[in-house]
Amino acid sequence: MSKPAVLLIGGLTHTNTEWKEFGSKYVLKEFRKGTREQFLSNCKNGEYDDVVALYRSNTSTSETGPFDEELVSVLPRSLKYICHNGAGYDNIDVDACTRKGLEISSTPIAVDDATADVGIFLLLGALRQAWIPLTAIKAGKWRGNTPLGHDPKGKVLGILGMGGIGRAIAKRARAFGMKIAYHNRSRLPPTLEEDATYLSFDELLAQSDVLSLNLSLNAKTRHIISAPEFAKMKDGVVIVNTARGALMNEEDLVAALEDGKVSSVGLDVFEEEPKVHEGLLKSERAFIVPHIGTNTYETQREMELLVLQNLESAVDKGVLLTPIPEQKGKLNGHL
Structure with a gap:
């Protein structure tokens, strides 16, 4: 049986080791650097067609732009989960994701x-x-x-x-x-x-x-x-x-x-x-002050770990640990 594929968008600072360890049970794909045009092209060309969950880092917007309706529309049909690093997720079109059946998690508690x-x-x-x-x-x-x-x-x-x-x-x-x-x-x-x-x-x-x-x-x-x-x-x-x-x-x-x-x-x-x-x-x-609320080593690492935990739980068990509240009751399954 082939391993499920997961996608990292943007960089990691504190949990690169933990991400690489996922390679024992998942196919790891990455889009750490690039442009929105490149990412859209990758999606349209089928590069991510086997991806079931993605990790969206807190710097990923600088690479892909917002997860608006245009971007969400080209995400692979295999994708089920968007695991976002950040307590806020206003750069994700939640309605567009919900219509496509995509479940989203964020990082409350850690922040x-x-x-x-x-x-x-x-x-x-x-x-x-x-x-x-x-x-x-x-x-x-x-x-x-x-x-x-x-x-x-x-x-x-x-x-x-x-x-x-x-x-x-x-x-x-x-x-x-x-x-x-x-x-x-x-x-x-x-x-x-x-x-x-x-x-x-x-x-x-x-x-x-x-x-x-x-x-x-x-x-x-x-x-x-x-x-x-x-x-x-x-x-x-x-x-x-x-x-x-x-x-x-x-x-x-x-x-x-x-x-x-x-x-x-x-x-x-x-x-x-x-x-x-x-x-x-x-x-x-x-x-x-210039948006430094979560700008500590301990919190940044805890946020990254929580995203990885959400991704692992989603792929292995079909359950997000910290789903966003707007989707509760709007999607089938565990929400």
């Missing part, structure tokens, strides 16, 4: 702690407006025009999207004495909710002193925070975003920052990365 750590770092930096003293001391001006900051203790932290990362942020924020409120598609069970208060979307906007965005980007959540939502928030609200930049209308965010509706922001993500809005670059009240 939770590192992303939450950066979230708290940004939260504290925004509350203290830390960008001002950081740039002042580098310029030899000691504190410069550093204003008084704010303590997190007693503040309401509103979490929009209480998944694994949101709960990890809540856990850390409790240590600083913050009160936790959240809004989700559905209320959490008591074991996960703990002491957090479940609010409607509008209630969360109105009651949060700090609003943390921790939800996936999709057609429904794009620009979920825009001018009308800023208008419903407290004057002087602090915004933290470690999820995806396009969850907010960046033009509206800059306007709210400039007129004082938003007192400060802590951002790891931006709407048109790597481009950053000029208004955020110029604002002393924007505490920003």
Whole structure:
């Protein structure tokens, strides 16, 4: 009986040894470097016609471009599973994959702690407006025009999207004495909710002193925070975003920052990365870092291992370990 074939798209940094070990039971195919045109041509020419599962690295978009409808349409009929490295998967057309019967996994859990750590770092930096003293001391001006900051203790932290990362942020924020409120598609069970208060979307906007965005980007959540939502928030609200930049209308965010509706922001993500809005670059009240939420050795390795585990489970058992939630109930089999 011939071995099943699997495909690696993009590079590996920490798990090349584990990938090569798969060669004992799978036919290993690779597209580590190349262009979208080359990949599309490979698909059309039948190079991957025996592939049942693929590993899509977190750098693969630079090689193939997004997994949009055009690309998905030429993927081999043999393919059943797309194992994606990343908690976010907005560069995959989920609807197109679902129509083709392709099951997708991502890497939740593995990213939770590192992303939450950066979230708290940004939260504290925004509350203290830390960008001002950081740039002042580098310029030899000691504190410069550093204003008084704010303590997190007693503040309401509103979490929009209480998944694994949101709960990890809540856990850390409790240590600083913050009160936790959240809004989700559905209320959490008591074991996960703990002491957090479940609010409607509008209630969360109105009651949060700090609003943390921790939800996936999709057609429904794009620009979920825009001018009308800023208008419903407290004057002087602090915004933290470690999820995806396009969850907010960046033009509206800059306007709210400039007129004082938003007192400060802590951002790891931006709407048109790597481009950053000029208004955020110029604002002393924007505490920003360049999408480094999962940029640690431990987390990067754990993410790569989880993708390999998803791929192995899918090929050997027909079950993805961490399937994306949008596909549950839409495909036959184990979803």
